[in-house]
Amino acid sequence: MIHIHIERKTYPASGRAESHTAIAGLELHLGEHEFVCLVGPSGCGKTTLLNLIAGLDRDFQGTIHLSKTGTPRLGYVFQEPRLLPWRTVRENLELALPPRRDPAVIDELLVLTGLTEFQHTYPQRLSLGMSRRVALARAFAVEPDLLLMDEPFVSLDAPTAEKMRRLLADLWQRRPHTVLFVTHDLREALELADRLVFLTPPPSRVAREVTLPHAPRLRSPEVVETLYRRLAPK
Amino acid sequence: MRWEAANSLRAATVPAASLLSLVLIWQVAAWWLASPLLPSPAVVFATLGRGIATGELLHHLGITLLRLGISFALAMILGSILGILLGYHATLDRWFDPWLTVFLNIPALVTIILCYVWFGLSETAAITAVVVNKLPNVAVTLREGTRHLDRGLLEMARVYRFGTWKTLRHVIWPQLYPFVVTAARTGLALIWKIILVVELLGRSDGMGYQLHLFFQLFDVAGILAYTLAFVIVIQAIEWILLQPLDRYARRWHR
Numbered sequence: 318m319i320h321i322h323i324e325r326k327t328y329p330a331s332g333r334a335e336s337h338t339a340i341a342g343l344e345l346h347l348g349e350h351e352f353v354c355l356v357g358p359s360g361c362g363k364t365t366l367l368n369l370i371a372g373l374d375r376d377f378q379g380t381i382h383l384s385k386t387g388t389p390r391l392g393y394v395f396q397e398p399r400l401l402p403w404r405t406v407r408e409n410l411e412l413a414l415p416p417r418r419d420p421a422v423i424d425e426l427l428v429l430t431g432l433t434e435f436q437h438t439y440p441q442r443l444s445l446g447m448s449r450r451v452a453l454a455r456a457f458a459v460e461p462d463l464l465l466m467d468e469p470f471v472s473l474d475a476p477t478a479e480k481m482r483r484l485l486a487d488l489w490q491r492r493p494h495t496v497l498f499v500t501h502d503l504r505e506a507l508e509l510a511d512r513l514v515f516l517t518p519p520p521s522r523v524a525r526e527v528t529l530p531h532a533p534r535l536r537s538p539e540v541v542e543t544l545y546r547r548l549a550p551k
Numbered sequence: 552m553r554w555e556a557a558n559s560l561r562a563a564t565v566p567a568a569s570l571l572s573l574v575l576i577w578q579v580a581a582w583w584l585a586s587p588l589l590p591s592p593a594v595v596f597a598t599l600g601r602g603i604a605t606g607e608l609l610h611h612l613g614i615t616l617l618r619l620g621i622s623f624a625l626a627m628i629l630g631s632i633l634g635i636l637l638g639y640h641a642t643l644d645r646w647f648d649p650w651l652t653v654f655l656n657i658p659a660l661v662t663i664i665l666c667y668v669w670f671g672l673s674e675t676a677a678i679t680a681v682v683v684n685k686l687p688n689v690a691v692t693l694r695e696g697t698r699h700l701d702r703g704l705l706e707m708a709r710v711y712r713f714g715t716w717k718t719l720r721h722v723i724w725p726q727l728y729p730f731v732v733t734a735a736r737t738g739l740a741l742i743w744k745i746i747l748v749v750e751l752l753g754r755s756d757g758m759g760y761q762l763h764l765f766f767q768l769f770d771v772a773g774i775l776a777y778t779l780a781f782v783i784v785i786q787a788i789e790w791i792l793l794q795p796l797d798r799y800a801r802r803w804h805r
Contacts, residue, residue, distance in 0.1 A: 368706075371710050393710040395706075397703060399703050399704055399707040401704065401722065401725070402803055403725040403803040412713065412717065412721055413711040455711070
């Protein structure tokens with residue numbers, strides 16, 4: 318179980334911007350191997366929350382409890398692929414691989430993501446969709462205890478985004494890590510999630526949670542549509 | 552491959568023809584003036600050959616290159632450390648930025664004179680003068696590089712637990728490398744000009760000292776021969792060392 322309790326996260330005033338509270342009184346629990354989608358409008362502190370959980374920002378009040386034993390391993394798919402441009406696709410994956418992990422996992426992930434023939438290519442020669450697939454493969458390569466995803470398919474065209482979601486669902490079927498997936502797209506969340514968590518506008522906290530009927534893979538467009546009509550704000 | 556060879560041949564033709572025409576103009580001017588103040592290319596090349604044969608030129612060239620190497624290395628190392636520190640710490644930067652501005656604007660000649668006055672006409676003073684001249688340039692370049700480090704990639708390295716060594720080697724160094732190469736190239740161009748003045752003013756060997764001697768004797772052929780040798784060596788360093796390093800740094804670019 319992962320427990321996240323953010324009492325308060327405030328950005329101090331800088332320049333002309335006044336100080337503002339991004340998160341206040343947010344409470345979130347994630348079950349083992351659960352796929353949770355965090356849904357909320359842009360600027361509601363979703364990325365802030367992921368950065369707090371990832372330990373990139375420690376300036377907040379509250380507690381984040383990720384595991385009982387030692388430091389948990391994280392995977393983080395950022396909004397941008399964030400690949401090292403001076404390393405090839407394969408080297409980017411190898412660098413993230415924890416010590417003593419079998420490098421064969423890289424070959425397997427390259428096959429699953431369809432990147433085998435591009436493994437010795439530098440990222441600048443890849444399309445955005447392909448770069449995102451590398452970032453996805455990297456996150457799965459570390460076998461994370463918690464996988465954070467920050468709108469990983471934003472600014473892809475619809476068919477490519479759909480393919481990426483299918484790929485994510487397939488990868489997750491094979492390695493069901495606990496996932497916290499941030500999106501502003503309710504339909505995307507409905508395709509993927511076990512549970513939806515809606516956030517309020519800032520200062521954000523949880524507005525409501527919806528547990529969805531279990532689905533073995535990506536939900537079909539019909540099911541997504543039905544759920545969407547029921548859940549979308551009027 | 553053959554196409555590439557033909558291409559590089561064509562690329563080399565223009566500079567070669569251009570240099571040849573310069574020598575030609577020089578020859579015509581020397582022939583027309585017929586004065587010892589402008590010796591012909593043949594005379595200069597003969598002087599160059601004699602200098603090499605007697606070993607005199609190589610001796611002075613060697614000394615100058617040694618000084619160049621030592622002061623270049625010191626300026627690069629110290630300047631890089633200072634630049635990276637200033638790039639990281641905004642407070643430190645606010646304090647030392649005015650110092651850098653002052654040092655950047657002190658004429659090289661002043662630093663050289665002051666170093667000789669304060670430390671005597673010694674090797675240490677000579678090296679110090681060159682280092683002090685060059686160091687601010689390196690620091691400013693590396694400060695710029697450090698400021699432009701990609702935060703997103705650093706965050707990625709933290710989340711994926713790269714650790715200090717892997718982060719330095721695979722995330723930070725590749726980003727600073729182009730700045731180091733730039734600092735090295737502009738640095739070399741600056742240092743080899745300063746070092747001659749340093750030698751001229753306070754050393755009893757090296758290219759600068761020899762040039763001073765030739766100046767007093769009005770030996771223009773000597774001056775041109777030594778200059779030619781020096782220019783060739785510096786250009787060779789650029790071609791053999793710095794340009795390949797630069798290309799290596801950019802190999803991953805599209």
